[in-house]
Amino acid sequence: xxxxxxxxxxxxxxxxxxxxxxxxxxxxxxxxxxxxxxxxxxxxxxxxxxxxxxxxxxxxxxxxxxxxxxxxxxxxxxxxxxxxxxxxxxxxxxxxxxxxxxxxxxxxxxxxxxxxxxxxxxxxxxxxxxxxxxxxxxxxxxxxxxxxxxxxxxxxxxxxxxxxxxxxxxxxxxxxxxxxxxxxxxxxxxxxxxxxxxxxxxxxxxxxxxxxxxxxxxxxxxxxxxxxxxxxxxxxxxxxxxxxxxxxxxxxxxxxxxxxxxxxxxxxxxxxxxxxxxxxxxxxxxxxxxxxxxxxxxxxxxxxxxxxxxxxxxxxxxxxxxxxxxxxxxxxxxxxxxxxxxxxxxxxxxxxxxxxxxxxxxxxxxxxxxxxxxxxxxxxxxxxxxxxxxxxxxxxxxxxxxxxxxxxxxxxxxxxxxxxxxxxxxxxx
Ligand code: ATP
Numbered sequence: 312x313x314x315x316x317x318x319x320x321x322x323x324x325x326x327x328x329x330x331x332x333x334x335x336x337x338x339x340x341x342x343x344x345x346x347x348x349x350x351x352x353x354x355x356x357x358x359x360x361x362x363x364x365x366x367x368x369x370x371x372x373x374x375x376x377x378x379x380x381x382x383x384x385x386x387x388x389x390x391x392x393x394x395x396x397x398x399x400x401x402x403x404x405x406x407x408x409x410x411x412x413x414x415x416x417x418x419x420x421x422x423x424x425x426x427x428x429x430x431x432x433x434x435x436x437x438x439x440x441x442x443x444x445x446x447x448x449x450x451x452x453x454x455x456x457x458x459x460x461x462x463x464x465x466x467x468x469x470x471x472x473x474x475x476x477x478x479x480x481x482x483x484x485x486x487x488x489x490x491x492x493x494x495x496x497x498x499x500x501x502x503x504x505x506x507x508x509x510x511x512x513x514x515x516x517x518x519x520x521x522x523x524x525x526x527x528x529x530x531x532x533x534x535x536x537x538x539x540x541x542x543x544x545x546x547x548x549x550x551x552x553x554x555x556x557x558x559x560x561x562x563x564x565x566x567x568x569x570x571x572x573x574x575x576x577x578x579x580x581x582x583x584x585x586x587x588x589x590x591x592x593x594x595x596x597x598x599x600x601x602x603x604x605x606x607x608x609x610x611x612x613x614x615x616x617x618x619x620x621x622x623x624x625x626x627x628x629x630x631x632x633x634x635x636x637x638x639x640x641x642x643x644x645x646x647x648x649x650x651x652x653x654x655x656x657x658x659x660x661x662x663x664x665x666x667x668x669x670x671x672x673x674x675x676x677x678x679x680x681x682x683x684x685x686x687x688x689x690x691x692x693x694x695x696x697x698x699x700x701x702x703x704x705x706x707x708x709x710x711x712x713x714x715x716x717x718x719x720x721x722x723x724x725x726x727x728x729x730x731x732x733x734x735x736x737x738x739x740x
Contacts, residue, residue, distance in 0.1 A: 314565035343492030343500030353644035378459025389588035452486035503615035510606035572613030636695030
């Protein structure tokens with residue numbers, strides 16, 4: 312299947328089945344903004360909760376925070392964003408359209424006119440605080456979520472028993488006036504990031520950098536349908552404080568190899584800069600050795616929405632007359648769908664409802680009694696529901712139901728009373 316065509320099908324499936332809608336659609340849309348629908352929000356929450364649990368429970372030295380979206384404007388001076396968070400734009404001298412300089416060469420793609428020298432445009436999203444016009448303070452929606460982690464580094468050290476090496480993680484929104492939003496969820500103006508900032512003694516930087524690079528890749532591999540589509544990209548151009556930087560890329564997107572997460576060597580840059588700008592010493596004192604130092608930082612900074620999009624692309628398959636989202640069951644919006652074989656047989660409906668009501672205490676489950684059973688299976692395949700449970704006449708006799716597997720379409724009979732254990736077992740595989 313042509314990749315572009317596949318992308319169009321995914322975008323349309325997302326809207327038709329309630330994963331993702333274009334932002335402000337009834338007003339003609341707003342470029343770079345999307346809303347997550349009933350299935351999308353379930354899937355996104357599953358994804359974020361997997362990440363969160365993996366960070367905080369699999370690594371005992373990681374704690375989480377949830378910082379404010381708006382911070383003191385000085386934060387962005389200190390971080391360098393006001394000066395260097397820029398996209399160079401070239402303006403056409405004839406039609407005055409502007410283009411991201413990295414994306415074009417030579418003439419204006421719209422009218423063929425001559426392009427002026429590129430100028431830098433800052434992509435921070437400005438906002439104002441205060442109600443009296445002359446007294447408003449200008450500030451910014453955060454351009455990256457991680458800054459609040461640096462701001463709270465000392466608060467976390469002082470309010471917990473955590474000791475270096477340790478990590479602070481966060482999931483949160485970020486905003487950028489992207490010049491060329493596009494490729495669906497890939498480049499938006501409002502998006503969500505998941506970050507880990509790992510604080511270490513400088514002497515252990517190398518070791519921890521390698522550890523996090525592999526650890527993050529292993530995690531992504533554990534959730535993708537085709538882990539072979541993931542790879543590293545090593546940056547050659549580095550920030551002055553960085554010794555190395557890698558991206559974890561998804562290599563099978565319709566628009567090429569694309570970054571999903573960055574693994575960054577940040578050294579003492581962030582804490583030193585905030586120390587300089589706020590006049591406070593942000594060093595750490597090792598309680599055993601009494602050594603005082605500015606911790607060095609390894610950052611893993613990824614995009615929730617990009618991961619969501621790449622998971623959909625990776626899971627999408629067409630097989631004869633059915634479309635399947637082969638999503639990892641842990642991420643799928645519904646874990647199971649429950650059907651009475653026939654909607655006009657009250658005994659079947661009643662029994663199926665009983666099973667549905669019981670399972671929904673523990674899992675997000677779907678109910679469907681419309682149309683023929685084959686159509687109901689296909690409808691669940693298309694949204695990635697891993698198991699379909701059907702109540703039929705045999706259920707009334709021996710208490711068993713059929714459980715159909717999404718990927719193989721094979722069915723087995725299971726005792727209805729064991730369904731909770733069965734689903735738990737399958738989900739923990
Ligand atoms: P790019 O080079 O693609 O603009 P970046 O290197 O600026 O990305 P970072 O600042 O390192 O990205 O942000 C960390 C992560 O946040 C990225 O790996 C990506 O997954 C996500 N991200 C960044 N910008 C966007 C965006 N405009 N829309 C959606 N996700 C984004």
